[in-house]
Amino acid sequence: MSALFSRSDALFSAGLLAAVVSPMASAETISGADTAWMLTSTALVLFMTIPGLSLFYAGLVRVKNVLSVLMQCFALTALMSVLWFVVGYTLAFGSAGVEQGPWVGDLGNLFLAKVSMESVSGSIPETLFVMFQLTFAVITPALIVGGFAERMRFSAMLLFSSLWLIVVYAPVCHWVWGGGWLGEMGLQDFAGGAVVHITAGVAALVAALSLGGRRGFGQTAMPPHNLTMTVTGAGMLWVGWFGFNAGSAVAADSSAAMAMLVTHLSAACGSLAWMGMEWIRHGKPSVLGIVTGMVAGLGTITPASGSVGPAGAVVIGLSAGVICYFATITLKNRLGIDDSLDVFPVHGVGGMLGLVMAGIFCSPSLGLFSGNGFSDGVETISGQLAIQLTGIGATFVYTALVSWVLLRVVNAMVTLRVDQDDETAGLDIVLHDERGYDL
Numbered sequence: 001m002s003a004l005f006s007r008s009d010a011l012f013s014a015g016l017l018a019a020v021v022s023p024m025a026s027a028e029t030i031s032g033a034d035t036a037w038m039l040t041s042t043a044l045v046l047f048m049t050i051p052g053l054s055l056f057y058a059g060l061v062r063v064k065n066v067l068s069v070l071m072q073c074f075a076l077t078a079l080m081s082v083l084w085f086v087v088g089y090t091l092a093f094g095s096a097g098v099e100q101g102p103w104v105g106d107l108g109n110l111f112l113a114k115v116s117m118e119s120v121s122g123s124i125p126e127t128l129f130v131m132f133q134l135t136f137a138v139i140t141p142a143l144i145v146g147g148f149a150e151r152m153r154f155s156a157m158l159l160f161s162s163l164w165l166i167v168v169y170a171p172v173c174h175w176v177w178g179g180g181w182l183g184e185m186g187l188q189d190f191a192g193g194a195v196v197h198i199t200a201g202v203a204a205l206v207a208a209l210s211l212g213g214r215r216g217f218g219q220t221a222m223p224p225h226n227l228t229m230t231v232t233g234a235g236m237l238w239v240g241w242f243g244f245n246a247g248s249a250v251a252a253d254s255s256a257a258m259a260m261l262v263t264h265l266s267a268a269c270g271s272l273a274w275m276g277m278e279w280i281r282h283g284k285p286s287v288l289g290i291v292t293g294m295v296a297g298l299g300t301i302t303p304a305s306g307s308v309g310p311a312g313a314v315v316i317g318l319s320a321g322v323i324c325y326f327a328t329i330t331l332k333n334r335l336g337i338d339d340s341l342d343v344f345p346v347h348g349v350g351g352m353l354g355l356v357m358a359g360i361f362c363s364p365s366l367g368l369f370s371g372n373g374f375s376d377g378v379e380t381i382s383g384q385l386a387i388q389l390t391g392i393g394a395t396f397v398y399t400a401l402v403s404w405v406l407l408r409v410v411n412a413m414v415t416l417r418v419d420q421d422d423e424t425a426g427l428d429i430v431l432h433d434e435r436g437y438d439l
Contacts, residue, residue: 031123033252038124038132041247045135048240049142050077055233056291057146060341063225064426065150066436072154076142076161083165084134085112091170092133093178102181104171122250132247133173140169140196146341147204150214151417154431160410164203168402172199172395186375187391188358188384190259191248193303193351194395201348202399204339210407211416213338215423227287234291238267241298245305259305263298266317270297273321289325292346296324299350304358308371312361315369316354324349352392359388 054073058066080088087110094100095108096119108114112130119126141161148157173195175182182194189195214222224230245263249255274293275285300320301313308316327345331337339345362371363381374384410416417423422430429435 029123030120030125031251034123034250035125035128037252037256038128038247038250041243042128042132042135044240044243045132045139045247046077048237048244049135049139050074052233052236052240053139053142055229056237056295057149057233057341059226059228059230059233060146060224060288061149062222062426063436064428066225066428067432067434068154068427069145069149070436071432072145072157073142075154075158076145077138079158079162080138080141080165081134083162084130084137086110088137088165088170089130089133091166092137092173094174100174100179102184103174104180105174105178124250129250132250136192136196136244137165137169137173140192140200141165143196143200143343143347144204144207146343147339148207148211148416149340150427151211151423152207153415153418154427156410156414156416159414160207160406160416163406163410164403167406168199168203168399169195172398175394176391182391182394185390186378186384186387187355188307188362188375188388189303189355189391190306190358191245191302193299193355193358194391197299197302197347197351197354198392198395199399201344201346201351202396203403204343205337205348206400206403207407208337208339208344210404210411213336214340215420217338218336224288231287231291234294238294238298241267241302245302248306255306258309262305262308262310262313263301265310265313266297266301266320267294268297269314269317270294270300270321270324273297273318274325275321277322277325292328292342293321293325296320296346296350299347300324300354300357303351303354304361304371307358307362307373309361309369311369312357312366312371316357316361319357320350320353323353352396355388355392356385359385 050073054070057073058069061069089112090107090109091105094105095114098106098108100106115126115130117127121129141164144161174180176187176189176195177183187194241263242260246256246260249259271290271294274296275290278289279285297317297320301316304316324346327349328342331339331345360381361369362374362384364370364373375387378384378387407416418427418430
């Protein structure tokens, strides 16, 4: 998903690899090739959430909470899909023929009122564009689950996630991709560094701070209960991410091909860098480390996947593996914050790093490391970096403040956290009356 602006020219004149045509722009014909690729990409992104992210997260928690995490991801997939249909899509992208404001889309597409079989978005049916965007709206709240895993009430999670989608995700999505102020400014966020990773990472950090650590955090070891499950989910995430990034070209073209290549290279380099850091510091590389490094590499290349080349992607992946590794150590060991599954240091830090790197490696004058050009009207790295930093700051501050307020509201309504006895017993039995394993 590159910037979704209503422009006569879908590419920035400075040479962005590709820009997604807004549903507000019309097209005479539908491309069968583009439609087939986007159908595939949409399925791949949904595959990232269920089963990919579900298994990745479920393997990382303790055995008494494995079903609770699977249940949260599955339920969020269903609930966020319905909310996107009702109000999320129109808040993010508005409706055809209506000039969109800088902050949020118009309400003309409530219940997808103006989306029909004949509606077209660029070279694909608008129904497909809606569905592709829906998969992003599903996985972003699901990522936040890792910040409060093993201690939040199921009812509180559903309520918070619903409100969060409407007042955080949809507006930020509009700012960047729906014709809002960050997109018009020229923010390079091809597939969701700000929209997905910073919003999810910051919300997870705020949730971890609000709920406090798990009982015994810092005194009792809480290792993953099933790394085999986590590695299985990680493999699904790696493959599914091609739909996430390459699908964001919204076309079966060279833009999608380059996005796929740089995505893969960054994931590979992130894996190797994190593994190498553990090997150097602890004498042995861990399975958990290499898969976490992969996710860091994928999250960090996401905003830059439409504007950098292969050499830039290698630098981005290596940087992600090292920087996100130290961010994780700092958050847990030095600050004592129980972001249970490392959402902020991997996704939040990765998203911010990727946006900064996009501002650097999009430059067409870096030799082997050259990218595909600055945003329209920008001529220097410093100019593009200023825009990227503005996007990072605005997304971080808005997400943090609104997420904190929402958590306070939800706590007043249903109480966020289970009590100590229930946490000790495990959420599987307490909240769902089931066990993950009964051998």
